Amino acid sequence: MEFSGTLILAGLILALLWLWSMKNRRKYPLPPGPTGLPLIGNLLQVDKHVPFKSMLKLSEKYGPVMTLHLGWQRVVVLVGYDTVKEALVDQADDFVGRGPVALLLKVTKGYGLAISNGDRWRQLRRFTLTTLRDFGMGRKGMEEWIQEESQHLVTHIAAPFDPRFLLSCTVSNVICCLVFGQRFSYDDERFLSLLKIISEILKFGSSPLGGMYNVFPWLMERLPGHQHTVFSQAEEVKKFIMTKIQEHMETINPSVPRDYIDCFLTRLSQEKDTPTSEFHYDNLVSTVLNLFLAGTETTSTTIRYALSVLIKYPNIQGTVTSKTPPRHHTSSSMLHSGNQACGIHPFTFSASHKDTAVGTKDLKFGLIRPKHRFPLV
Template identity: 65%
Template structure:
């Protein structure tokens, strides 16, 4: 008995020494290096406020692919290059799975929903969202039919322009929005619907605000911006219009719900809420439903429609690429049959162009920031709990070691010597790992089917010709937003 007690005591002391030594070693791990920061302001005085990712890329040349910067008082670890980003988000995924609380987005969704959640809330909502969207056809034949039907409405809208110049922004966003609306609300909206147009304008302004310097200031100093007048105050009030629209749709769904025949995402969420109404720890409650639907409506509309708008801009800028795509499409599909996703393998050049549009646009250069929900180490550096983490997708999509011509628009980045499509592991416009975009498969389908169908039926140009097109972004921060332009859609 005495021997057992002694062994137990020795084991306890040894274990305690191991824990103390482990914690001591962790404390000795340095933070990643980075530029000298000022109190309160951090590195803001050094930052390119119009394109902060350019500053991060420049600093990484001195401090390496894992570095510490301070955005105001907030410590931020920036990951630069494919190797560092992949190692973090994929190889060490559990440590990097946290999402930072983006102040403006947090205010819009009231702290609920899928995108900014962490822990069990995030796991439950992500699993449910992926499963439900797939059940309703995301990535499958069913959604192909919906997209094909929506493209017909878009074609009619373009023909009504009678080859006159027009701003394509809201024409495209209405079509793309209707695809996500079919999944979430179980309906599409008429292009003449003024309520839909107003909602799309608000969504566009949210993205624009997040991509200008004032949006950066709001996210860094929300406690200050909360008390200052400005466009952000008006925009926050307008986001309540979005919430009100979604709440009305939910109410209508509650009144007509048939638990045995769910029609869409909202129905499925309502059914799950009823199933878990007696579970005090459930994440399936009204606030999470409203904000998750808002997440899907926002992300499913603006990102894909912006990419489409940029794709048409680049096809105007490079008419020989537009011609080559049309010839390939004509050979494989013809001019009448609607494309399906199976056609993509037989359209390597077209597929390469679509991938190159996404790579070159670099829509979300900073990615959505992650957060260390616990302290851990990465590449020999300490990452303390609460640290914001930016996987710099810009550095991956434009990395010189990963692309033959990273700084020019060149579909050959995705073609081999025989003209066959070749993938590239550094193609990460949807991010990677456990926090990758839940709508990636839907976005890929939409981009392919919209672009192929439009090129079957229209030639695209602009009043000033190819030389008048400026593909450099108008705004570059949270998002790279293309400049506005006038589109001419001439029936073929």
């Protein structure tokens, strides 16, 4: 009897959800897209291993601007160079927002730079770009750090080696110089543990299980699984960052900032009585975490792919390593081509801040309303 009652209740809930979805579909004009099932939406039509290929195939039928339902979340998918350029370049101001990513929300509690919006995003982004440039990012000083770190890398490649490990160490140390004001030995156990955890977090985020968490976070929180291990590991990284922040707080000299953390702590002290300030401890911890998650794996993967291209096409090695001016064009071209080929970020979760139109005139349902859905580019 109880089981029958549970089934009836579940059926009623699903029916109400379906009716609610249909009501919203009629209320808000949507781009075309495949019909989804209650609760799971279009998940069965998306390949869990290479979802971008499924979306490319669906776009052949529904066009470059289409609607998908990923579980509870309704998204507008933009496919193809022209459509993405129109949104992210021609209408960049309308798409500066970040869509809600449950995994990142869980790890950062909504703080930091990566998935913030509005005034928090503007304050942190402006400060972070200015500070990192002051410490050499994109300038000669940064090049010197990279060259110095490259020498440490070279000393470890006299014999066959694992490029994934060494390149992660190299890239992460450059970030450490900017953020912590120091580099770590490639034999430092805590540093190596940190890199391993970062790799595990990113691997989980791109896995089918990570995708399921982003779609059904409320369910995955209540089920046993690897996701709980990943979140525990993320807390270890945050504790490492907190330890470094504490060391900076004990030794800081506001008149002589050593790195990003020093600058942030100085700004925090200056604006501690400003209610609207986003310069507080939680944002500092999460922003430093964002810099590591965003920079370490993506940059090392790009370099690793570039190395594989050089191995496959040895005839261009001489051009890239030459000291003559054309090497700059060859190196840049190779890195950009590598990014296009290996597809480090096949998706970008963007959110529009206001109603806007995307697509050609015949895509008359190209309205995107930020309160109800966000584009998946």
